[in-house]
Amino acid sequence: MTSFIIAHLYPNLMNLYGDRGNLICLQKRLEWLGYDCRVKSLDIGDEWNFADVDMIFMGGGSDREQSLVYDDLQCKKEELWREIKNGFPVLFICGSYQLLGSYYLTGQGFKMEGLNYFDFFSEGGPKRLIGNIVVEVKNNNETYQVIGFENHGGYTYFNDTTLRPWGKVIKGHGNNGKDHTEGIIFNNLIGTYLHGPLLPKNPAVADFFIRVMMARKGINIDSGCLTDKIENYARQQVLAKVMKIKS
Amino acid sequence: MKQLRIMAAVLIGKAVLALSRLWGNQGTVLPGYWARKVYPSILKELSAGVKKETVIVTGTNGKTTTANIIAHILRENGETIVHNAAGANMITGITAAFVAASDWKGRSRYDYALLETDEANVPLLLEEISADLLLITNFFRDQLDRFGELDHTIDLIKRAVDGSAIKLILNADDPLVSCFAQESGCEAYYFSYDANAYDQNDSQENREGRYCMVCGAPIKYEFFHYAQLGKYYCPNCGNKNPQADYRASDLLMRPFVQVSVNGNRIQSNLPGYYNAYNILAAAALADHLKITPVIIRQAISSFRSTSGRMESISVGDRECVLTLVKNPAGFNQLLSAFANDGQEKNLVLILNDNPADGRDVSWIWDVEMENIMREDRHIKKIYCAGQRSGDIALRVKYAGWPQDEISIAGDIKQGIEKSLRDNSELIYIVCTYTALFKTRKILMRLKNSGYSPKNRYESPLSEH
Numbered sequence: 001m002t003s004f005i006i007a008h009l010y011p012n013l014m015n016l017y018g019d020r021g022n023l024i025c026l027q028k029r030l031e032w033l034g035y036d037c038r039v040k041s042l043d044i045g046d047e048w049n050f051a052d053v054d055m056i057f058m059g060g061g062s063d064r065e066q067s068l069v070y071d072d073l074q075c076k077k078e079e080l081w082r083e084i085k086n087g088f089p090v091l092f093i094c095g096s097y098q099l100l101g102s103y104y105l106t107g108q109g110f111k112m113e114g115l116n117y118f119d120f121f122s123e124g125g126p127k128r129l130i131g132n133i134v135v136e137v138k139n140n141n142e143t144y145q146v147i148g149f150e151n152h153g154g155y156t157y158f159n160d161t162t163l164r165p166w167g168k169v170i171k172g173h174g175n176n177g178k179d180h181t182e183g184i185i186f187n188n189l190i191g192t193y194l195h196g197p198l199l200p201k202n203p204a205v206a207d208f209f210i211r212v213m214m215a216r217k218g219i220n221i222d223s224g225c226l227t228d229k230i231e232n233y234a235r236q237q238v239l240a241k242v243m244k245i246k247s
Numbered sequence: 248m249k250q251l252r253i254m255a256a257v258l259i260g261k262a263v264l265a266l267s268r269l270w271g272n273q274g275t276v277l278p279g280y281w282a283r284k285v286y287p288s289i290l291k292e293l294s295a296g297v298k299k300e301t302v303i304v305t306g307t308n309g310k311t312t313t314a315n316i317i318a319h320i321l322r323e324n325g326e327t328i329v330h331n332a333a334g335a336n337m338i339t340g341i342t343a344a345f346v347a348a349s350d351w352k353g354r355s356r357y358d359y360a361l362l363e364t365d366e367a368n369v370p371l372l373l374e375e376i377s378a379d380l381l382l383i384t385n386f387f388r389d390q391l392d393r394f395g396e397l398d399h400t401i402d403l404i405k406r407a408v409d410g411s412a413i414k415l416i417l418n419a420d421d422p423l424v425s426c427f428a429q430e431s432g433c434e435a436y437y438f439s440y441d442a443n444a445y446d447q448n449d450s451q452e453n454r455e456g457r458y459c460m461v462c463g464a465p466i467k468y469e470f471f472h473y474a475q476l477g478k479y480y481c482p483n484c485g486n487k488n489p490q491a492d493y494r495a496s497d498l499l500m501r502p503f504v505q506v507s508v509n510g511n512r513i514q515s516n517l518p519g520y521y522n523a524y525n526i527l528a529a530a531a532l533a534d535h536l537k538i539t540p541v542i543i544r545q546a547i548s549s550f551r552s553t554s555g556r557m558e559s560i561s562v563g564d565r566e567c568v569l570t571l572v573k574n575p576a577g578f579n580q581l582l583s584a585f586a587n588d589g590q591e592k593n594l595v596l597i598l599n600d601n602p603a604d605g606r607d608v609s610w611i612w613d614v615e616m617e618n619i620m621r622e623d624r625h626i627k628k629i630y631c632a633g634q635r636s637g638d639i640a641l642r643v644k645y646a647g648w649p650q651d652e653i654s655i656a657g658d659i660k661q662g663i664e665k666s667l668r669d670n671s672e673l674i675y676i677v678c679t680y681t682a683l684f685k686t687r688k689i690l691m692r693l694k695n696s697g698y699s700p701k702n703r704y705e706s707p708l709s710e711h
């Protein structure tokens with residue numbers, strides 16, 4: 001049986017607000033499609049081997065934890081960037097999304113260097129951006145409404161105008177609360193402020209990653225072969241609530 | 248002049264209290280709000296009148312139950328106390344409690360003040376009140392919407408107690424709490440559980456404090472009591488559990504907690520490890536207040552949990568156990584309490600996302616929900632309801648429950664009635680904060696109307 005391994009980066013440091021829901025989701029959906037999927041934790045000091053894993057996931061953490069992670073990533077950063085350019089599937093949320101840019105200047109004036117893969121930066125804003133969020137993204141050549149929750153003190157701005165935000169904010173704040181952009185997408189990498197159960201609530205995004213993982217193993221699947229009855233109910237429930245509220 | 252302002256503030260507060268009660272409200276916050284409007288220093292003045300000691304109880308989990316047990320012990324000892332009501336634990340609620348307990352001239356009539364408050368509110372409270380004791384139960388991730396991250400909150404409390412004469416009563420088993428005294432320099436007393444039969448070698452429940460608070464290196468555990476509570480040490484800097492002043496040994500949960508605290512054998516009516524800690528914390532604090540072991544033992548054995556923390560309501564021949572959950576640790580505790588209880592049961596999970604519940608429901612993904620699949624939990628059916636019934640149903644689905652066997656209703660009333668019609672005699676109804684009151688009301692109306700699910704009697708609630 002074909003099996004998949006998803007690397008969970010620094011699960012003990014970067015795992016705020018139910019981020020692991022995303023791993024549970026990918027694991028279960030692959031299982032329902034008839035495949036085996038394991039989550040492999042990679043902590044500080046662990047060796048990585050990209051040949052052994054099919055996807056990388058990293059969640060959010062506090063400022064202190066984010067800088068511990070940055071130090072550990074120094075010796076892996078070149079290899080990770082090479083894989084990202086080659087289309088390796090990657091999902092980075094909140095703090096780990098900020099790490100992809102050049103720096104994050106916290107509200108307390110503490111500057112944390114980023115991996116500098118992309119020319120964007122983050123800085124502490126006047127207030128935390130908190131609440132339900134709806135983002136319109138292009139997924140599989142269709143428009144899809146991504147639903148989630150954001151809670152971040154960092155405001156992210158793109159210097160490089162050729163960078164592609166992941167989507168357009170319909171309700172909520174997104175990267176900085178001003179330019180209606182949310183997250184970043186590059187090849188098969190997504191960085192986003194939507195924390196918690198992003199993938200279970202947005203099965204089309206989960207299936208995007210699953211399709212990429214499969215294609216890299218030479219397998220093609222039809223999307224939509226799982227029944228997303230409860231997913232759709234949960235999406236409608238939140239949409240109805242959120243779209244009613246004046247922004 | 249000052250005396251006049253105090254009297255005016257107390258009178259206004261008492262008038263608002265009387266009016267609120269007339270309108271059927273409990274009046275736990277508004278009297279405080281108005282008294283502070285009239286005289287902003289009112290809390291400072293009234294709290295100076297406490298005859299013996301002022302105690303603050305804080306922490307993420309268990310502070311309400313712990314404070315309630317302490318209140319019960321003090322009353323059994325014949326003391327008069329000021330004790331703010333559950334849910335009224337911000338500064339206005341605490342002011343309201345003092346207004347209600349003072350006479351109309353603003354003179355004190357109380358031996359002790361027992362103030363339960365959220366972690367983030369402690370610094371504010373200490374600005375107005377000079378407290379003698381601060382009890383910290385534990386620090387778990389909670390209340391994300393309002394306070395941001397845990398580190399920050401802990402830091403704020405540290406700064407607030409720094410250099411003051413306040414004494415600390417701390418949980419030696421929680422690495423986030425126990426290192427608290429070292430940096431604040433306050434006098435501290437610790438309570439701790441000895442190793443016992445309920446411990447585990449590994450804890451999946453919670454990752455708080457897995458890194459040393461002193462040096463940042465990963466800490467190691469000899470064993471876990473539950474979540475991050477256990478016997479730990481830091482291989483890098485030597486940080487470890489402080490020596491305990493109050494040691495709990497010979498723990499038994501059948502399912503109610505029995506434990507010896509420094510040799511004083513206590514039998515309670517409360518189940519679960521989280522209550523074992525509430526009992527230990529309360530016993531430690533009461534001992535510190537020089538209450539005798541006999542009174543402590545008798546008071547705890549006569550204490551019963553109130554107001555829906557876990558409340559049983561029978562509707563016809565159905566036994567409904569109503570439980571409040573607000574974070575993963577509490578939910579996990581509930582699911583592990585089902586283990587080996589030998590009782591078949593249905594679950595009704597009600598998730599709301601009002602500000603008081605937490606607008607962010609992401610935390611349900613940190614619950615070890617997979618435990619619902621275990622045979623020793625004896626769960627037959629699952630119903631989901633509330634404003635975010637879809638989210639909780641999704642969590643249940645991804646825990647492995649067959650999706651066609653998850654019953655979903657947006658409406659709480661509908662969800663409860665559906666579950667009552669099923670033929671299980673025992674129903675656990677698990678609610679977030681705002682869902683709890685609504686659910687309780689619905690159950691009481693059904694109970695009092697003689698609703699019987701067996702006779703297919705049409706519910707009085709469905710009539711319009």
Ligand SMILES: [Zn+2]
Nearest residue numbers: 459462481484
């Ligand atoms: Zn250390």
